[in-house]
Amino acid sequence: MFIFRLLRRLVLIICIILGAIYAYDAYQSYQGTNRVSKAHTTVEQTIEKNEDTLSRWERIYRMLTFKEKVEIALYQRVSKDTWVKSDVIPDNAKRALIAIEDKRYYKHGAIDVLGVSRALYVNAVAGETVEGGSTITQQLVKNLFLSSKRTMTRKAEEAILAIEMEHYYSKDEILTMYLNTVYYGHNFYGIKEAAEGYFGTSPSRLTLGQCAMLAALPNAPSYLDPYTNYKGAKARQKLVLEQMVDQGMITQAEADYAYTQDLGLDN
Numbered sequence: 001m002f003i004f005r006l007l008r009r010l011v012l013i014i015c016i017i018l019g020a021i022y023a024y025d026a027y028q029s030y031q032g033t034n035r036v037s038k039a040h041t042t043v044e045q046t047i048e049k050n051e052d053t054l055s056r057w058e059r060i061y062r063m064l065t066f067k068e069k070v071e072i073a074l075y076q077r078v079s080k081d082t083w084v085k086s087d088v089i090p091d092n093a094k095r096a097l098i099a100i101e102d103k104r105y106y107k108h109g110a111i112d113v114l115g116v117s118r119a120l121y122v123n124a125v126a127g128e129t130v131e132g133g134s135t136i137t138q139q140l141v142k143n144l145f146l147s148s149k150r151t152m153t154r155k156a157e158e159a160i161l162a163i164e165m166e167h168y169y170s171k172d173e174i175l176t177m178y179l180n181t182v183y184y185g186h187n188f189y190g191i192k193e194a195a196e197g198y199f200g201t202s203p204s205r206l207t208l209g210q211c212a213m214l215a216a217l218p219n220a221p222s223y224l225d226p227y228t229n230y231k232g233a234k235a236r237q238k239l240v241l242e243q244m245v246d247q248g249m250i251t252q253a254e255a256d257y258a259y260t261q262d263l264g265l266d267n
Contacts (some may be wrong), residue, residue: 041187043077048147059157062145066164070177073144077181082192084203086176089191092208094175095250096215099243102136106171110137110162137162140178184214185221198226199264208250209258212240226265234259 054062062069098105104112112135134142141161146154165174184194191214195203199210206214216236217224226233241255250258 041183043189044183047076047145051145051147063160063164066161067168070144070165070168074177074181077144078190078193082190083180084176084190084192086172088204089176089179090204090206090211092211092250093179093191093203093206093214095244096208096211096240097136097175097179099247099249100215100219100240101139102134103243103247105136105175108135110166111135111159135162136178137165137174140174140181141165143178143181143183182218183221184217185225186227201264207258207261208241208254209237209261210263212244212258213237213263215240226263 102112104114108114138158142158145161146158169177180190180192183189184191184198186197188194188197191203194214194217195201195206195210198214199206201210213226213233216233216239217226219236223229224233224236238259241250241259244250245252245255
């Protein structure tokens with residue numbers, strides 16, 4: 001009886017978590033501000049099309065052979081010659097991403113229940129989406145495998161795949177995969193293409209200001225295009241820097257200098 005009650009309680013907790021995540025996604029959809037999940041390029045459109053055709057058994061098989069499927073999915077989004085190793089990626093690029101997307105990244109598992117709850121409250125009070133609820137791990141598996149459909153089934157699958165991701169890979173490995181595959185706009189996938197495409201530099205030479213700008217873009221890469229919406233992109237960059245200061249990653253003086261520093265946008 002004890003085991004039965006424990007299992008029932010566990011199922012209830014999982015349902016509550018998934019319900020909260022789904023409610024947050026629905027809220028973002030209602031606000032019309034969640035631009036991240038849309039298929040931006042033919043690469044993502046192809047991934048979404050393939051995802052929609054998978055049978056239930058194929059999805060189960062993907063879970064059973066998850067690590068193998070990750071390796072395949074990574075290089076469907078980016079080529080091997082654009083891959084940047086973790087020790088080459090600037091610490092500020094990692095910190096900026098964590099600050100704006102998942103401030104409790106190293107403190108929670110695949111799913112951040114507290115983060116979802118906090119985001120629901122903060123965004124409801126603000127009347128707009130100012131804080132995300134999905135963890136970096138969830139965003140990664142969504143980018144690699146899942147469509148942008150908002151259904152309980154898809155959110156459940158995302159949660160399961162995120163848990164698998166954190167089982168097989170370390171936090172640093174997940175962060176590296178994210179930075180190498182996320183879409184930054186202008187058909188730039190990964191930090192190498194974005195650094196070279198926007199700033200004409202290599203990832204290892206990115207300044208704090210450039211790192212903050214890149215961290216700002218995945219939230220809405222088309223809308224925050226620094227060439228067509230420089231004001232909006234700078235506002236988001238400023239928010240990234242403010243979050244880094246609030247979380248003790250940089251000083252206010254460093255943030256102020258980074259914000260006023262010329263980004264060197266390569267036209």
